Amino acid sequence: MEKFYLTTPIYYVNGQPSIGHAYTNITADIIARYQRMIGNEVFFMTGTDENSQKNVEAAEKAGRADDIQGYLDEMSALWQQSFDTLGLTHDRFIRTTEADHKKAVEKFWQAVDAKGDIYKGEYQGLYCTGCEAFVTESELVEGKCQIHKRAPESIKEENYFFKLSNYRQALLDHIEKNPDFIMPKSRRNEVVSYIDKFMTDISITRQSMKWGIPAPGDANQRIYVWFDALINYLTGVGYGTDDQRFEKWWPANLHLVGKDIIKFHCALWPAMLMSAGLPLPKQVLAHGFFTIDGEKMSKSLGNVIDPLPIVQDYGNDALRFFLMREIRLGEDGDFSLSRLAERYDGELANELGNLVHRVLSMTEKYFEGEIPERAEQTAKAEAMKNYQANMDEFRLPDALEAVWKIVREANQFIELKKPWVLAKNEDLHELSDTMYLSLETLRVLAWLINPFMPETAVKILTKLGLDPGTEFAQDYFSGLTWGKLAPGGKIDKGEALFPRREE
Numbered sequence: 001m002e003k004f005y006l007t008t009p010i011y012y013v014n015g016q017p018s019i020g021h022a023y024t025n026i027t028a029d030i031i032a033r034y035q036r037m038i039g040n041e042v043f044f045m046t047g048t049d050e051n052s053q054k055n056v057e058a059a060e061k062a063g064r065a066d067d068i069q070g071y072l073d074e075m076s077a078l079w080q081q082s083f084d085t086l087g088l089t090h091d092r093f094i095r096t097t098e099a100d101h102k103k104a105v106e107k108f109w110q111a112v113d114a115k116g117d118i119y120k121g122e123y124q125g126l127y128c129t130g131c132e133a134f135v136t137e138s139e140l141v142e143g144k145c146q147i148h149k150r151a152p153e154s155i156k157e158e159n160y161f162f163k164l165s166n167y168r169q170a171l172l173d174h175i176e177k178n179p180d181f182i183m184p185k186s187r188r189n190e191v192v193s194y195i196d197k198f199m200t201d202i203s204i205t206r207q208s209m210k211w212g213i214p215a216p217g218d219a220n221q222r223i224y225v226w227f228d229a230l231i232n233y234l235t236g237v238g239y240g241t242d243d244q245r246f247e248k249w250w251p252a253n254l255h256l257v258g259k260d261i262i263k264f265h266c267a268l269w270p271a272m273l274m275s276a277g278l279p280l281p282k283q284v285l286a287h288g289f290f291t292i293d294g295e296k297m298s299k300s301l302g303n304v305i306d307p308l309p310i311v312q313d314y315g316n317d318a319l320r321f322f323l324m325r326e327i328r329l330g331e332d333g334d335f336s337l338s339r340l341a342e343r344y345d346g347e348l349a350n351e352l353g354n355l356v357h358r359v360l361s362m363t364e365k366y367f368e369g370e371i372p373e374r375a376e377q378t379a380k381a382e383a384m385k386n387y388q389a390n391m392d393e394f395r396l397p398d399a400l401e402a403v404w405k406i407v408r409e410a411n412q413f414i415e416l417k418k419p420w421v422l423a424k425n426e427d428l429h430e431l432s433d434t435m436y437l438s439l440e441t442l443r444v445l446a447w448l449i450n451p452f453m454p455e456t457a458v459k460i461l462t463k464l465g466l467d468p469g470t471e472f473a474q475d476y477f478s479g480l481t482w483g484k485l486a487p488g489g490k491i492d493k494g495e496a497l498f499p500r501r502e503e
């Protein structure tokens with residue numbers, strides 16, 4: 001058993017979770033469920049980033065200037081509820097206003113300071129409060145931040161700086177020696193070019209802020225939100241509070257991030273860790289952004305989609321399935337409710353739902369609901385290998401495609417074998433083989449779709465007369481051994497997996 005530590009970004013609480021946030025966390029949840037299924041010990045963490053000036057502005061706007069912490073508590077609880085409704089299985093929901101995080105940040109600061117990487121200097125330049133980042137003229141288009149379409153503020157103050165530029169060569173070496181550090185590979189060039197040409201020392205405190213963690217030894221300065229936020233990945237596994245736990249879990253196996261924050265995770269963060277003398281995370285995987293019906297999703301356009309009503313209409317599994325089918329992980333994509341409806345009707349109801357329904361109906365009809373004798377053939381080995389290789393390397397849509405190939409072949413197999421003809425001709429041996437193979441395929445499918453559609457996996461096993469708890473308690477590799485379904489068991493057809501939707 002290996003350990004697998006997986007994180008998502010932590011989120012500002014100046015708004016509610018959108019379908020974009022749901023996509024990030026559902027992706028992470030699928031990876032976490034798969035890692036648990038193959039027997040690894042998983043720690044999966046998500047949470048909220050609460051020391052940002054943006055949160056303070058949102059609290060003020062909501063008339064809560066006197067009660068910022070109360071506002072943060074409420075908003076953070078809302079995110080937690082939303083993630084719970086989405087059925088996510090993170091092991092910790094971290095908040096950067098928690099006391100153990102403050103301890104971790106202080107310890108980290110002291111380590112970097114002891115290394116001689118913190119110095120006092122004057123910061124003069126541009127700052128985008130949308131990005132919570134210092135920006136340079138070269139990054140602006142018509143004087144505005146490209147992401148937030150607003151002009152940055154001009155700032156001049158005395159701050160503490162981190163000697164980020166000291167780590168230029170070490171970062172470039174690390175990226176070259178670890179070709180899988182940044183994924184997808186197509187993003188590596190932009191990070192390398194930034195480190196090589198643009199990366200400078202950065203200011204890691206702010207004088208004017210009244211919210212955030214005070215700089216150790218200088219109460220007039222608050223720590224820059226990114227410098228504090230990144231450290232959450234250490235706090236979550238005991239840095240500064242529980243050395244044994246920290247030793248066990250760090251470094252992280254995977255940081256899942258959006259493409260907009262890849263530079264923070266592949267330049268600033270590893271440099272911070274090098275400075276503090278800590279090992280680097282194994283991989284950073286950046287997903288793309290998606291548009292909504294071809295348009296950029298933004299608050300100002302008013303097309304931000306709340307995932308919860310979708311889940312109410314279609315269920316969690318259908319949303320998870322759709323996001324993985326529709327959007328190539330690592331690339332940009334488009335989200336559309338009409339495409340969701342199409343995939344639900346076509347792939348879930350007609351393909352998977354119908355497969356399960358017809359196999360169980362025929363088992364009822366020809367074998368009185370009893371699983372027939374074992375067929376001799378072994379099968380699906382190639383598809384299962386393909387699935388696993390893709391899951392191991394986080395190519396989730398390819399893994400799901402491999403599963404869907406099995407679904408389609410299983411439907412074709414029935415068309416080809418025509419159990420209704422076999423029954424009419426009383427070819428019982430062939431009929432028994434056909435039905436056993438089909439039923440066993442459903443059991444294998446339940447395993448393979450489990451990370452993607454956990455509720456559906458449980459339903460399929462229950463219909464096969466198996467106890468999902470017992471089935472999934474098995475070791476993955478023995479659970480997937482072909483022919484495990486015991487003849488003589490009673491199936492339970494029950495209701496349709498994906499009922500037809502009302503128009």
Ligand SMILES: [Zn+2]
Pocket residue numbers: 128129130131132145146147148149
């Ligand atoms: Zn911005």
